[in-house]
Amino acid sequence: MNKTKIVQMYKILSHTQPTFEETDNDWITHGLNSTPFKLLVSVAISTMTHDKRTVKACIALYEKISTPQELIELEDEELATLIKPAAHYNRKTKSLKKMCHQLIEQYDGEVPQTKEELMELSGIGRKCADIMMHFSVGEPSIAVDTHVHRVLNRLGVVNTRSSEETADVINTITPQQYKQHAHEWLIGHGMEICKARAPKCKECALRDWCQYNQTRAIG
Ligand code: SF4
Numbered sequence: 001m002n003k004t005k006i007v008q009m010y011k012i013l014s015h016t017q018p019t020f021e022e023t024d025n026d027w028i029t030h031g032l033n034s035t036p037f038k039l040l041v042s043v044a045i046s047t048m049t050h051d052k053r054t055v056k057a058c059i060a061l062y063e064k065i066s067t068p069q070e071l072i073e074l075e076d077e078e079l080a081t082l083i084k085p086a087a088h089y090n091r092k093t094k095s096l097k098k099m100c101h102q103l104i105e106q107y108d109g110e111v112p113q114t115k116e117e118l119m120e121l122s123g124i125g126r127k128c129a130d131i132m133m134h135f136s137v138g139e140p141s142i143a144v145d146t147h148v149h150r151v152l153n154r155l156g157v158v159n160t161r162s163s164e165e166t167a168d169v170i171n172t173i174t175p176q177q178y179k180q181h182a183h184e185w186l187i188g189h190g191m192e193i194c195k196a197r198a199p200k201c202k203e204c205a206l207r208d209w210c211q212y213n214q215t216r217a218i219g
Contacts, residue, residue, distance in 0.1 A: 056085040149162075
């Protein structure tokens with residue numbers, strides 16, 4: 001897809017999708033991102049978990065702890081109970097403990113500021129590191145989850161097999177001025193319009209040049 005079309009896509013999305021700050025965002029309302037440490041823990045808890053369950057787990061957890069030291073002082077059983085609304089809460093209990101030990105031993109309890117260091121932390125993969133770089137470090141980066149990966153492939157903006165590959169391509173081809181909100185617009189579009197099982201193509205503002213829609217019309 002050429003650059004003109006990518007710019008066109010972002011212009012349309014900027015008019016059809018709100019940014020997180022323009023919505024009643026539960027993460028902001030409940031302080032899931034109120035410190036870099038909480039944002040890091042929140043994104044680790046959010047993997048493979050519905051947003052409402054992530055928020056529920058994090059509210060319970062942050063009533064008890066707000067630092068890496070406080071988290072590792074929790075008994076495993078108590079931590080698992082607090083984050084039980086999240087998927088794989090037992091595995092996440094172990095990885096959160098390990099991550100907090102890493103933060104204390106390697107970074108004096110602070111959250112590291114580079115993607116490479118973030119990805120060395122237990123439970124933090126490419127998507128989580130990109131979210132941290134964007135929302136905590138302030139380096140605009142488009143984090144790619146399942147929604148963003150699906151939307152960009154259906155549109156034909158990318159032709160990729162994994163979220164990591166999509167992240168590499170979309171971060172390379174997106175003009176800098178759209179990186180600030182691209183992640184938010186694309187996730188919103190994927191959750192509300194370009195749904196996994198039943199995309200609402202008839203009401204989609206991008207339908208005229210969407211590869212998936214054109215293929216379907218021909219078929
Ligand atoms: S036209 Fe359909 S498949 Fe294409 S982006 Fe819109 S909703 Fe998704």
